[in-house]
Amino acid sequence: MRAVDGVSLSLAAGETLGIVGESGSGKSVLGRTIMGLITNGPATQVTGSVRLAGVDVHGVKQARRRELWGTTVAMVFQDPMTSLNPVKRVGLHLTESLRLHRGLSKGAARERAVELLRQVGIPEPARRAGQYPHELSGGMRQRVVIAMALACDPQLLIADEPTTALDVTVQKQILDLLQSLAERLDMATILVSHDLGTVAGRTDRVAVMYAGRVAESAATDAVFGTPRHPYSQALIESIPSIESRPHSLLATIEGSPPNMLAPPAGCRFAARCRYAVDRCRVEAPALEPRGAAAGSVVACHFPLTAPLQHQRQEVGA
Template sequence: MSETLLEINDLAVSFSTQGGEVQAVRGVSFAVAPGETVAIVGESGCGKSVTAQSIMRLVPEPPGRIKHGSIHLNGKDLAALSDKQMRSVRGKQIGMIFQDPMTSLNPTLTVGDQLTEGILTHENISKSEAEKKAVELLNLVGIANPQERLKLYPHQFSGGMRQRIMIAMALMCKPSLLIADEPTTALDVTIQAQIIDLFKEIQEKTGVAIIIITHDLGVVAQIADRINVMYAGEIVESGTVKEIFYKPQHPYTRGLLTSVPRLDGDRSQPLIPIAGTPPDLFSPPEGCAFTSRCKYAMEVCRAYDPAVTHLSDRHFTKCWLQDERAEKPF
């Protein structure tokens, strides 16, 4: 990777509760290059959204806090910035599309007011200039009659159109990085396909880098360049789309792939769910967090956390099965 836009190193985020400390993110490291699409996938509760919110510094403090680690955007450590300094980053340098377009927009404000708020905050332009940019963005995301639509309220749009408005809002200040948190979850399959095509088109036209957070591997296969697989607050495997889909090396990654239907495989084969439940992050296990659900688990897995094994320049995994002394089950 010749150039890095975003680089996260050893990020750990915890939440203090009456029951103790929840270690939601535990030592996450990854990078994003300009114009690249990186996916973060995993089950609910694995730390995907907390990682995204940490990049934007939106984790509420308290109860949350960044325990350690760095988040560098164009060489600037976001984890060390004050709230005031972060306000100049949010929207202008990083745009974010939050989960559930049905509730992310303010029902009491027109779409035009919500679209122009960010650019009026960050740039010294008039209201009419901001509205002109809003019209351009609504055109880009495929909303017809944009000039008239600026005057409407969110309830006057369908779910798919609200998601397009959210995308337009995130792009208003031309950020270099766009974070999309479950951008297709609340939409039907047809609208999902349209939104995926829209992301591709926007990336071609603007060159924005995208972090897409999802549990939908079908979405990932169509849009991502690289995939980070998260489990229990850690990245357990990372690689290109082809490496993850065709050469998965972590049992959890293989479990995710066998638990969802595939159009390019034998459809007569039954889906195989991952047995068990994720570990309690109040007190994460000493060894590999996936041990209790892994059919290949060994004694060493329970006692010691596996080291990172680099399988290629861009493919790595954390698993004791990669040790030269381990029997290779697949």
């Protein structure tokens, strides 16, 4: 099974890339592969390269890869419940990397750890640093994971659903913190999220993934204003709108993603696409530049051209 198939991305310092798509589209696997956490083994095979600041993560030994984790690249994992060691106190999760990568003394590392916990909005950070993960709520554990990722000021941060377990007000605080750190440190960020509203307001570019492949990639304004791929259009239309009539049905994408063990020969979205024709079902479209916007690519034989509002009117006609 190809969990991630032929994905190619580039990211500049200080730039934020949003990756969106349904569950199972390959977003988290892509992030772990960039980190170097998924490598060749009995059950997996990785081809291609991942170059971070000139270093091929998959071409170096494990010891060198460990040196890159935390300083060059860091990741906020999706599930805070399994991202923390249950037998280590919260503070140790932070001081360990600070002492290893920054050479801080035990006391200085603890002071920095408490400050990091305060930055991510944890009350009584000094006391929380002495507690175990099970003594914290899910939202607080998520904030600890974020503090861990930011501890050594990485050049690239991969945030996989970083605000899943947080309430709305804390979500804004965390996203504001990530944005301010990215600006201060000139840090590149990959933001993986199911919340299209978050991605729309916090990213420079967006890559839409479907069934392990990139369906469309362009500047954020271009994707949300004039989506070129029917899947991008359907995702945006599924967002509830305050302008919708009361008690009206929410827009959905009919059907289910394809079986990745036996993907279809043609476009992987064809079975669910309202515009699909016979060619779409037998010939896979290439990811090619489309439109006047620089860097805009889409994998569709018949890419959409009208702004989103016009597309909605045409479909409803």
